[in-house]
Amino acid sequence: MSNGGTPRSLPSSGQKSIQEICHPLSAEESARSRSPDVLNPGEKDLSLPNGTPVDTSSPASSSSLLNRLQLDDDLDAETRDLFVTVDDPKKHVSTMETYITYRVCTKTTRTEFDLPEYSVRRRYQDFDWLRIKLEDSQPTHLIPPLPEKFVMKGVVDRFSEEFVETRRKALDKFLKRVADHPVLSFNEHFNAFLSAKDLNKRQGLALLTKMGESVKYVTGGYKLRGRPVEFAAMGEYLDMFTQKLGTIDRIAQRIIKEQTEFLMELREYGPVYSSWSSFEEDLHEPLEGVSGCVSNCSSALEELTEDMSEDFLPVLREYVLYIESMKNVLKKRDQVQAEYETKLEAVVFREDKKTPMPTDVEKCQDRVECFNADLKADWDRWQNNKRQDFRQLLTGMADKNIQYYEKCLAAWESLIPLLQDKQDAKGETN
Amino acid sequence: MADSGSEDIAVIGNTDLTPSESQNNLKNTMVEKGTSLLKKMEISVAEAEKRTGKNAVNMQETYTVYLIETRPVDAASEGTSPVPDSLWRRYSEFELLRNYLLVTYPFVVVPPLPEKRAEFVWHKLSADNMDPDFVERRRVGLENFLLRVASHPVLARDNIFYLFLTEEKAWKETVFETGFQAKADSRIKALNATFRVKNPDKRFAEMKHYGDELQAVVSQLLRVRARAADRFYGVYKVHGNYGRVFSEWSAIEKEMGDGLQSAGHHMDACLQQQADMHARYAASIDDILEEEEHYADQLKEYLFYADALRAVCRKHELTQYELETAVQDLSSKKQQREELATGTVRTFSLKGMTSKLFGQETPEQREAKLKMLETQIEEGEEMVKDRNVECEEFVKGAWTDIERFKEQKDHDLREALISYAIMQISMCKKGIQVWNNAKECFSKM
Numbered sequence A: 001m002s003n004g005g006t007p008r009s010l011p012s013s014g015q016k017s018i019q020e021i022c023h024p025l026s027a028e029e030s031a032r033s034r035s036p037d038v039l040n041p042g043e044k045d046l047s048l049p050n051g052t053p054v055d056t057s058s059p060a061s062s063s064s065l066l067n068r069l070q071l072d073d074d075l076d077a078e079t080r081d082l083f084v085t086v087d088d089p090k091k092h093v094s095t096m097e098t099y100i101t102y103r104v105c106t107k108t109t110r111t112e113f114d115l116p117e118y119s120v121r122r123r124y125q126d127f128d129w130l131r132i133k134l135e136d137s138q139p140t141h142l143i144p145p146l147p148e149k150f151v152m153k154g155v156v157d158r159f160s161e162e163f164v165e166t167r168r169k170a171l172d173k174f175l176k177r178v179a180d181h182p183v184l185s186f187n188e189h190f191n192a193f194l195s196a197k198d199l200n201k202r203q204g205l206a207l208l209t210k211m212g213e214s215v216k217y218v219t220g221g222y223k224l225r226g227r228p229v230e231f232a233a234m235g236e237y238l239d240m241f242t243q244k245l246g247t248i249d250r251i252a253q254r255i256i257k258e259q260t261e262f263l264m265e266l267r268e269y270g271p272v273y274s275s276w277s278s279f280e281e282d283l284h285e286p287l288e289g290v291s292g293c294v295s296n297c298s299s300a301l302e303e304l305t306e307d308m309s310e311d312f313l314p315v316l317r318e319y320v321l322y323i324e325s326m327k328n329v330l331k332k333r334d335q336v337q338a339e340y341e342t343k344l345e346a347v348v349f350r351e352d353k354k355t356p357m358p359t360d361v362e363k364c365q366d367r368v369e370c371f372n373a374d375l376k377a378d379w380d381r382w383q384n385n386k387r388q389d390f391r392q393l394l395t396g397m398a399d400k401n402i403q404y405y406e407k408c409l410a411a412w413e414s415l416i417p418l419l420q421d422k423q424d425a426k427g428e429t430n
Numbered sequence B: 001m002a003d004s005g006s007e008d009i010a011v012i013g014n015t016d017l018t019p020s021e022s023q024n025n026l027k028n029t030m031v032e033k034g035t036s037l038l039k040k041m042e043i044s045v046a047e048a049e050k051r052t053g054k055n056a057v058n059m060q061e062t063y064t065v066y067l068i069e070t071r072p073v074d075a076a077s078e079g080t081s082p083v084p085d086s087l088w089r090r091y092s093e094f095e096l097l098r099n100y101l102l103v104t105y106p107f108v109v110v111p112p113l114p115e116k117r118a119e120f121v122w123h124k125l126s127a128d129n130m131d132p133d134f135v136e137r138r139r140v141g142l143e144n145f146l147l148r149v150a151s152h153p154v155l156a157r158d159n160i161f162y163l164f165l166t167e168e169k170a171w172k173e174t175v176f177e178t179g180f181q182a183k184a185d186s187r188i189k190a191l192n193a194t195f196r197v198k199n200p201d202k203r204f205a206e207m208k209h210y211g212d213e214l215q216a217v218v219s220q221l222l223r224v225r226a227r228a229a230d231r232f233y234g235v236y237k238v239h240g241n242y243g244r245v246f247s248e249w250s251a252i253e254k255e256m257g258d259g260l261q262s263a264g265h266h267m268d269a270c271l272q273q274q275a276d277m278h279a280r281y282a283a284s285i286d287d288i289l290e291e292e293e294h295y296a297d298q299l300k301e302y303l304f305y306a307d308a309l310r311a312v313c314r315k316h317e318l319t320q321y322e323l324e325t326a327v328q329d330l331s332s333k334k335q336q337r338e339e340l341a342t343g344t345v346r347t348f349s350l351k352g353m354t355s356k357l358f359g360q361e362t363p364e365q366r367e368a369k370l371k372m373l374e375t376q377i378e379e380g381e382e383m384v385k386d387r388n389v390e391c392e393e394f395v396k397g398a399w400t401d402i403e404r405f406k407e408q409k410d411h412d413l414r415e416a417l418i419s420y421a422i423m424q425i426s427m428c429k430k431g432i433q434v435w436n437n438a439k440e441c442f443s444k445m
Helices: A061-068 A124-137 A161-180 A188-195 A202-217 A229-277 A284-350 A359-429 B018-023 B036-040 B073-077 B091-104 B132-150 B159-166 B171-177 B180-192 B202-256 B267-283 B285-342 B350-358 B363-443
Strands: A082-093 A098-108 A117-123 B041-054 B060-072 B085-090
Touching: A082 A161, A098 A161, A098 A188, A117 A124, A117 A188, A124 A161, A124 A188, A161 A284, A229 A284, A229 A359, A229 B202, A284 A359, A284 B363, A359 B267, A359 B363, B036 B041, B036 B132, B041 B085, B041 B132, B060 B073, B060 B091, B060 B132, B060 B159, B085 B091, B085 B159, B091 B132, B091 B159, B091 B171, B091 B180, B132 B159, B132 B285, B159 B171, B171 B180, B180 B285, B202 B267, B202 B285, B202 B363, B267 B285, B267 B363, B285 B363
Parallel strands: none
Antiparallel strands: A082 A098, A098 A117, B041 B060, B060 B085
């Protein structure tokens, strides 16, 4: 992404210049000029280093643009101009280590990219690198979470098909969420991740991590006076939501357990009919038919149970991580507000009212407002994503159950004519 | 064999219970049409009641009695429905009736009674005899028993059976007066003794073997089914837990949602609907398992029928054995006569030895012995003739009834499997509907 340059309008906002767009939060302050200093890169504060071009943006730029965007369901294919997928996992074996890489495919019409299409291979480390870079460079935004980094070696097979597939889906989701974000998707690190042949990340990694930490904790230690009601409500909601998801997870696990045990009994039940049929004459075929039917239903149930384990539960768990990320952003916001309040208090006590507000306090105030606006916009986006994600998840669960019942139905229905077969013939003799 | 005086009740008309029975979920047999007793009267076990009273050792006990109702058939066809005759019987009286029939008609595969104690139960079902569900299922089983007997070509004509249905008070005495108990005791003794038949009838041996196999496989089936029902119940019940959590989730979504949300985005409403669905789904298990229990009862009847079949085969063996014994006795007696007559000793006998040792018998003694033997041989020949006839009649009667039983079994079990399949189909269809409704709701989310 280029530094400075001509004002570039973000997609879906038309050709309007950013400044013409009203920020809903500061409607009454639309006349207030924004200091471009706020967005000077390179400072140790919470600014956007290489993000939005300096002169065109107001602190609330990202959120105002979000409001311009249709907060509708699935962004139409027409409005979307960046498509990312993660697929094709492959195992790499070297003398030092064994690891999995995934193919990341990009299709885009954005001018920020040199080519319209890219195909690169990335491993988990690379995704983690990206996440850290995003967190550092876009601290006021919610960065989607990655699937768990560490897995207990003895317990889970890192190279099993199920594990790799579950991880692939989560990584795909991660990139898609970034790609759909009106600010994050323009981040230069994201661009590099998608397009660079080799991610030149090693040198900067340690340094960046350190810097990331410093950004995280530089505003630590301040006491928060009063959290605005809306953010408090968000926090409460997230806590309760986490709780509910945890309960659903536990229930789902129990269902899987019960279903598995039921399946074991079914696998014994079917063959008994077969044994029976072996010493019957007239009833031989009907009993054999029932045995086959039960066997079909058992297989269908096995599939349903597997789906729950492999599709439903992982997505549910990953959502808990997503909630955690959101909570962290809320905490950060709290810290920024606390810092501002403390500094403000100090100023008020120290000086008389005549002196103008010191710059750093002003900066703090701007930071708070910027953060609040970004967070609100991200919250709405998060809520929207949540709705869509759960719609997909629950619909998927419904589909799997329907498939299960349809399989069983077909099996039993096909049995009826077999059972009735001799019946008609016998009807005559009675 | 007691003859029934039921011909005196001249009522016309056909009960034709079969179509209504087969449709009624509770009735599970295809009773043969047009047999003697059912042509004339409708029989049902209408109710069950608890009673308390003093038992034989003067202790207080609680027991259940069942109301047997009978109604002449023609009255129904005329449109008027008179009050049915009725009397109360307890389970032990049914047992007494069955024992009587077993002894009196040993060649008949006598219909079984419903189980005395609940077996093959899974945890939700009570094993308690006083449990109302158990009592209800037993009531159905007892009715089924009576209908089976009433439609049997031989048993239906029995007078004791008729009196069982019509005479409340004096019935027990009448049964004991037949003296069947003594016969029963001696039979039981004989059957319990080990004996081996020299020329076993192949058909009966095969039938007995079939009975053994049927009993084993149906027992196993019932056992596994009970375990599966337990697990199945568990799955449904846990689904019910979803109900509460989805409801709670719905509540927090509702609180969080602002009025800006457009009409279609009511996540909370969808979640609440999901909650309701799961609650209903969990509750549906009770009905499903009740129907499954009905299927189990049908299987159980044939489990017990297998036993009755084996009993007939065993009794045949006894009859055969008794014939062989009589034949053997006769032939040994004849041999003794020959030896006595010719003076040669071919068979060893202690008497012979002692007479050799201690001197020959006098001609008078020999004469007397010969005469006795002659009488015994005459009696023996009569015995063999009788037993031959017994055996032949038994074989004929038994084989007819076994053929009848085979047809009935094939028919009934086929019907049971069809009902079972229909029940599964209905359950699957409901499941599809429920989840389709849920899906529709989610699509609006």
